[in-house]
Amino acid sequence: MVYALVVLILTTVLYGGAMAQSGCSDALTSLFPCLGYLTGGSSSPTSNCCDQFLTVVHSSPECLCMVVNSKENSFSGFSFNRTLALNLPTVCNVQTPSPSHCKESNIEEGENQNKLEVAPALISVHPSQKSVAVTVGSDLRVFDLIEKCPVTLVDESDVPSRKESIRAIRYSASGKLFVSAGDDKLVKIWSAESWRCLITVCSEKRVSAVAISSDDLHACYADKFGVVWVVELDGINEGEVVASKKGASLLSHYCSIITSLEYSPDGRYILSADRDFKIRVTVFPKKPLEGAHEIQSFCLGHTEFITCIAFISTPELTQGYLMSGSGDSTVRLWDITSGSLLDTCEVSTMAGHLVSNETEPPTQVTVTDICGIPNSSFAAVAIQSFQGILLLSCDLSAHTLSITKVIKIPGESFIPTSISVSTSTKLLWMVSGASNLPGSNHPGFSRVRVMSCTDTESFPILEDEQIPGGTKLLEQLQGKVAIEESVMSAAAEAVRAAMSSLLMKKQYSEEKREFRKRTRNDKKTT
Amino acid sequence: MDSETKSTFSKSTGLPRKRFYRARAHSNPLSDSHFPIPIAPSHVDFSLHFPKVIEADNKISKKIEFADIGCGFGGLLISLSTLFPDTLMIGMELRDKVTEYVKERILALRKTSSEGQYENISVVRTNSMKYIPNYFEKGQLSKMFFLFPDPHFKEKNHRRRVISTHLLDEYAYVLRAGGIIYTITDVEELGEWMKACLEKHPMFESLTQEELDLDPVVELLCSATEEGQKVARNGGQTFRAIFRRIAYAS
Ligand SMILES: C[S@@+](CC[C@H](N)C(=O)[O-])C[C@H]1O[C@@H](n2cnc3c(N)ncnc32)[C@H](O)[C@@H]1O
Numbered sequence: 001m002v003y004a005l006v007v008l009i010l011t012t013v014l015y016g017g018a019m020a021q022s023g024c025s026d027a028l029t030s031l032f033p034c035l036g037y038l039t040g041g042s043s044s045p046t047s048n049c050c051d052q053f054l055t056v057v058h059s060s061p062e063c064l065c066m067v068v069n070s071k072e073n074s075f076s077g078f079s080f081n082r083t084l085a086l087n088l089p090t091v092c093n094v095q096t097p098s099p100s101h102c103k104e105s106n107i108e109e110g111e112n113q114n115k116l117e118v119a120p121a122l123i124s125v126h127p128s129q130k131s132v133a134v135t136v137g138s139d140l141r142v143f144d145l146i147e148k149c150p151v152t153l154v155d156e157s158d159v160p161s162r163k164e165s166i167r168a169i170r171y172s173a174s175g176k177l178f179v180s181a182g183d184d185k186l187v188k189i190w191s192a193e194s195w196r197c198l199i200t201v202c203s204e205k206r207v208s209a210v211a212i213s214s215d216d217l218h219a220c221y222a223d224k225f226g227v228v229w230v231v232e233l234d235g236i237n238e239g240e241v242v243a244s245k246k247g248a249s250l251l252s253h254y255c256s257i258i259t260s261l262e263y264s265p266d267g268r269y270i271l272s273a274d275r276d277f278k279i280r281v282t283v284f285p286k287k288p289l290e291g292a293h294e295i296q297s298f299c300l301g302h303t304e305f306i307t308c309i310a311f312i313s314t315p316e317l318t319q320g321y322l323m324s325g326s327g328d329s330t331v332r333l334w335d336i337t338s339g340s341l342l343d344t345c346e347v348s349t350m351a352g353h354l355v356s357n358e359t360e361p362p363t364q365v366t367v368t369d370i371c372g373i374p375n376s377s378f379a380a381v382a383i384q385s386f387q388g389i390l391l392l393s394c395d396l397s398a399h400t401l402s403i404t405k406v407i408k409i410p411g412e413s414f415i416p417t418s419i420s421v422s423t424s425t426k427l428l429w430m431v432s433g434a435s436n437l438p439g440s441n442h443p444g445f446s447r448v449r450v451m452s453c454t455d456t457e458s459f460p461i462l463e464d465e466q467i468p469g470g471t472k473l474l475e476q477l478q479g480k481v482a483i484e485e486s487v488m489s490a491a492a493e494a495v496r497a498a499m500s501s502l503l504m505k506k507q508y509s510e511e512k513r514e515f516r517k518r519t520r521n522d523k524k525t526t
Numbered sequence: 527m528d529s530e531t532k533s534t535f536s537k538s539t540g541l542p543r544k545r546f547y548r549a550r551a552h553s554n555p556l557s558d559s560h561f562p563i564p565i566a567p568s569h570v571d572f573s574l575h576f577p578k579v580i581e582a583d584n585k586i587s588k589k590i591e592f593a594d595i596g597c598g599f600g601g602l603l604i605s606l607s608t609l610f611p612d613t614l615m616i617g618m619e620l621r622d623k624v625t626e627y628v629k630e631r632i633l634a635l636r637k638t639s640s641e642g643q644y645e646n647i648s649v650v651r652t653n654s655m656k657y658i659p660n661y662f663e664k665g666q667l668s669k670m671f672f673l674f675p676d677p678h679f680k681e682k683n684h685r686r687r688v689i690s691t692h693l694l695d696e697y698a699y700v701l702r703a704g705g706i707i708y709t710i711t712d713v714e715e716l717g718e719w720m721k722a723c724l725e726k727h728p729m730f731e732s733l734t735q736e737e738l739d740l741d742p743v744v745e746l747l748c749s750a751t752e753e754g755q756k757v758a759r760n761g762g763q764t765f766r767a768i769f770r771r772i773a774y775a776s
Contacts, residue, residue, distance in 0.1 A: 227692075252692035254655045255685075276656060277565070282695075291691060293729055294774060295699040298659040300566035339664075 037091075038084050050092035057089075057096050117183070118498035119165035120368075120417035121433030121446040121491075126192060127175045129422040129468065134477040135166040136444035137435025140180055142195060143473045150476040155197040159186060165435055168221075172212035177233070179219055181207035187221045187247075189233065198236045201245045203229065211261040211270070218288055220250060220270060222258035227251075228272055230288045248289040251282055257503065260309045265320040269296055269336060273306040275503050279324055281336045297339030304328035305503040310370040312394045314377055321396060323379055325367025327503060331381055331392060333401040342399040347383060347390055366499065369416065373453045374423040378404070380453070382416040382430070384496050389416065389428070389451060391459065407451065407459050414449055415492040426453045427468070431477075434491040434498075445491050448477050561622070561651045567663045575648035576614055578636075590614045590662070593700075594671040595654045595688060598752055600628035602673060603647040604635065605750040609742065610646075617649040618661075625651035655688060658696050665702040669743070672720070674753035677713040689720040691727060698729040701771040706733070709767045710747045712757040717765025730769040738768060 034049035036042045045053075089096040125132045131151065133142045142151035164183035171178050171192055178195075181187040187201040187210060205223035212219050212233075222228045229247030256274040263270055263284065270292060273279045279299035282292045304327035311320040312333075321342070322334040329348035332341055348365045366384040373380060381390040391405040416430040433446030450462045464474060564570045572590075573580045579588060592610070594602050597617030606615055619625045628649040635644040652661070678686045689709060697707060707730065709720045724730045738744050748754040748764050757764060 249692070251695060254693065256656070278659065280659075290728075291695075293695045293698065293727065295664075295695055297664065298699075300660065303565060 034088065037088075045088065045091055050094065053088055053092050054094050057094055117165065117502075118437060118494045119167065119183075119435045119444075120495045120499075121431045121435070121444065122166065122169050122418040123420050123429050123431035123448065124169045124171055124178075125420045125422045125427070125429045126171050127173060127422060128424040129427065130175065131192065132420075132429055132469075132473070132477070133169055133171075133178065133180075134431055134446055134448065135169055135180065136433055136446045136479075137165050138163045138182075138184070139435075139444065140166060140169070141477050141479075143469055143476045145468050145473070148469055148472065150472075151195050153190070153195050153197070155188070155200075157188075157197055157200040159200045159202065162186075167206070167208055168210045170210060170212070172216050173214045174216055177212055177216055177219075179210045179212055179221075181210050181221055183207075187219065187231075189219055189236070199231070199233070199245055201229075201231050201247055203247065209258050209261040209272075211263055213263055213284070214265075214267045218284075220261055221247065222261050222272060224257055226253035226256045226258055226274065228253075228258065228261065228270070228292075230292075232289065249291065250288055251280070251292045253278065253280065259305065259307055259503070262309050262311070262322075264336060265311055265313055271309060271322065271336065273309045273324060275305040277302040277304065277306060277326070277328075279306060279309060279322070279334070281339065297336060299324065299332075299334045299336065299339045299341065301332055301341040301344070302326040302328050302330070304364070304366075307367055307499075307503070308370050310372050310379065312372045312377060312379060312396070313374060314396070315375055321394065323370050323372070323392075323394070323401070325370045325381065327364070327366040327500075329364045329366075331367055331370065331379075331401060333394060333399065335399075343401045345392055345401040345403065347381065347403065366496070368499075369419045371419050371421045371428060373421060373426060373428070376453075376456065378453065378456065380419055380421065380428050380451075382419050384499070385415060385492065387413060387415050389419070389430070389459075405459065407461070409449065409461055412447070413489040413492065414447060415488075416449075417492070417495055421453065425468075427451070427462075428453050432488060432492065434495045437487075437491060437494050445487055446478050447488060448474060563652065563657055564660045567659075567661055567666070570661060572614075575616070575650075576645060578642065578645040579614065588614055589666055590616050591667055592616070592669040592671070593618060593662070593667055594673070596620070596672065596675050597628065597649060598624060598674075600631055600647075600649060601751040601755070602671060602746060603628075603649070604631075604644070605746050606743070607644050607647045609746075611643070613646060615647050616661075617647070618652050618654045619649060620651070620653055622651055625649055655686075655693060658700055662700040664699055665705075667700050668702060668705045670697055670701060670705070670707045671747075672707070672709040673747060673751050674711055674757070675709075675716070677711070677716045679713075679715070684719075687716070687719065689723050691723050694723060694727045694730065698727070698771055698774075703771055703773040705771045706741075707769050707771065708743065708747055710754070710764055712762045712764050714763070714765055717767065721765075721767040724767050724769045729771060729774045731772050733768045733770055741768075744768065 034045055034053060037045040037049060119137055121134060121136045123134050130146050131142055131144050133140065140153060142153065144151050162184040166180050167182035169180045176192055178190040178192040179187065183206045185203045185206055187203060187207055188197050189199040190197050203221065203223055205225050207221050208224055209222040210219065217232065217234050218230055219233055220228055220230050228250045230250040231245050231247045253272060253274045256276040258272050258274050260273040268284060269281050270284045271279060271281050281296040281299065283294040283296055285292050302324065306324050306326045308325045310323050312323060313320050322336050323331055324334065325331050329346060331345045331347060333343045334340065335342055347367060367381055368384050369382040371380045377394045377396060379392045379394065381392055383390060388406065388408040390403055391407065392401055393404040394401050414432050416432050417434065419428055419430045421428045428451040430449045430451065431446050433444060435444030450467045452460050452462060464471060467473060591613050592606060592615035594617040597603060597619050600617055603615060603617050617628055619628065632644055632647055632649065672688055675688045678684060701707065711717045747766060748758060
């Protein structure tokens with residue numbers, strides 16, 4: 001019992017970020033009289049346990065959803081029997097909302113989230129592999145692969161950088177520019193040659209996604225309220241630093257978090273994907289400052305939040321087909337001109353049996369990142385909790401998308417949180433890590449690995465010494481070379497928890513909703 | 527149970543009584559939904575909404591053409607139903623009680639009609655500000671109505687207004703070229719706002735006075751809905767903005 005309690009408290013600390021936010025940590029802690037039963041120690045729950053359970057069902061039913069959604073039956077070696085937990089309503093004879101109701105939320109909370117949210121480590125590689133950038137929290141680390149040395153960023157703008165997490169980074173297609181943006185509400189456009197910050201754009205809200213047009217003339221960024229903004233980049237050059245600029249609003253997804261922004265390969269469209277399962281394809285206008293009003297299509301078919309979008313690009317195709325990854329365990333293939341869904345590739349079954357530390361395969365997995373391998377019909381896919389990469393192949397004449405290879409990354413718990421591919425070398429750069437881990441005073445951790453995609457038969461994972469830049473690069477991008485395995489898996493877990501609390505719709509039971517309605521003071525009842 | 531349900535219907539007309547369906551005056555369109563959302567327009571089951579029409583026309587080729595956004599108690603749909611008997615139309619309403627009321631009202635009208643009328647109208651509970659693309663395909667609609675929408679006076683709540691430049695992009699997407707958007711309000715400031723949004727949008731143009739005079743729908747705007755009737759009773763002024771979706775290439 002004492003042991004179990006310790007573990008519960010530990011779990012609460014580790015999950016602190018996600019739970020404290022929704023006030024569930026107290027509620028779940030109050031269930032401690034149930035631990036004897038939940039760990040299989042006693043065959044039936046005590047009456048004290050059932051009383052506490054009833055209280056939680058009434059006061060904060062959404063917290064039970066955290067148990068339903070967590071998919072975990074073990075934590076740090078302590079097995080917590082999820083089946084028994086799901087049986088609690090029956091054995092205590094307490095009516096609960098069905099677990100399938102674990103959905104829905106209130107979006108206006110959007111902005112008032114925990115200050116130190118867990119943020120995944122991100123990676124981006126220069127299209128011709130001149131440099132590579134990694135972010136962990138507010139830290140932006142760049143390594144020059146030509147000179148083989150760390151890059152010192154020069155930011156002379158008078159807008160002070162705040163210590164908040166960077167949420168999006170990328171190089172422009174030409175490789176001339178680099179953009180970074182995030183929770184500090186600043187979008188910074190850097191020269192990818194001199195690494196001077198050329199423009200700082202102040203956003204009204206936190207920034208969740210960025211894109212640069214292929215002609216390097218415009219940058220777009222999306223804020224957490226679903227508005228996409230555009231700034232003109234012409235006139236910027238190495239000589240002058242534009243202190244600060246404001247964006248003009250381009251388009252909007254009504255109050256939905258935009259998770260990904262992408263230009264079509266021919267530059268005709270700007271694509272925006274959101275938490276409400278939707279991808280919008282909008283004609284990128286000649287005068288973007290006046291707004292992008294002409295919607296080409298909506299790509300509809302996902303049944304959970306969309307996390308990432310990427311184009312398959314082969315030399316014959318200028319238009320390109322779009323792939324999207326989601327919390328619904330699928331990667332889907334779209335024709336963006338019509339918005340038609342061409343194929344759906346289920347990834348949970350394949351990744352399921354390979355997910356580490358799980359006794360039963362998860363029912364739903366989240367796709368975290370997708371990269372089209374340049375000039376091929378392959379795509380690399382990263383999946384939450386999966387220690388490796390899935391390779392999909394896309395048959396563009398038959399319009400199908402299927403898994404061709406499952407690449408496990410051996411050894412340490414390396415679960416990629418972000419991936420990026422270089423056009424020239426076809427090396428896939430992967431990072432695993434997170435910032436602001438709850439219960440840790442370290443700013444963050446990251447581990448970089450590289451996979452070669454030059455040969456479509458084998459996809460070897462490079463040893464640290466084989467990586468361009470070698471250990472010098474790893475020292476710059478990772479901070480320190482050796483990272484304990486336990487930290488890596490805790491980081492992956494924290495990223496998973498943070499992502500689902502941000503993007504999954506919160507769940508309110510029928511009773512809770514009724515209660516929320518009853519307690520409203522603007523309701524006119526007879 | 528039976529007597530209970532019965533009492534919510536008027537004895538004389540057989541129609542549902544509004545007072546049993548009273549709900550909060552305003553809903554917050556920003557708060558997330560608890561109603562089913564169709565994954566895509568092709569997933570909307572029309573046979574549930576228009577059983578008779580689908581039965582008669584088993585090709586199911588007919589599509590919804592009119593949408594009344596924030597339809598309230600459904601007065602406009604009912605007037606339009608007989609004016610355009612061959613057109614399918616749908617009301618979209620955020621408040622659940624109000625949606626229930628409209629549903630019952632339509633069912634009752636269908637039942638009491640001897641000529642099989644009112645089979646072409648229906649209602650869905652949804653947040654139109656978020657889910658319009660889930661219901662309608664590109665260019666599917668020929669008319670959209672926004673009658674007496676909630677004014678959301680405060681500057682910081684302007685983004686809750688159902689007419690805004692960004693939302694007009696979506697309306698322009700579901701409206702075909704030549705389709706018409708009708709807006710009316712008794713709040714002058716909102717009237718100005720809606721007109722200004724439409725005027726500056728490159729995909730809409732104002733109808734001429736002549737065109738307005740010829741359109742039989744225009745006079746229904748302030749007479750057909752419950753809100754319109756209330757304003758008329760109180761002798762209030764109304765402000766209209768009626769625009770056409772034009773062909774456009776950016
Ligand atoms: C003032 S009433 C007008 C109703 C009706 N059009 C009339 O003229 O009588 C506005 C209606 O719009 C509904 N509404 C507000 N926001 C909405 C939204 N986002 N989606 C659907 N309906 C909405 C409200 O619930 C309300 O019934």
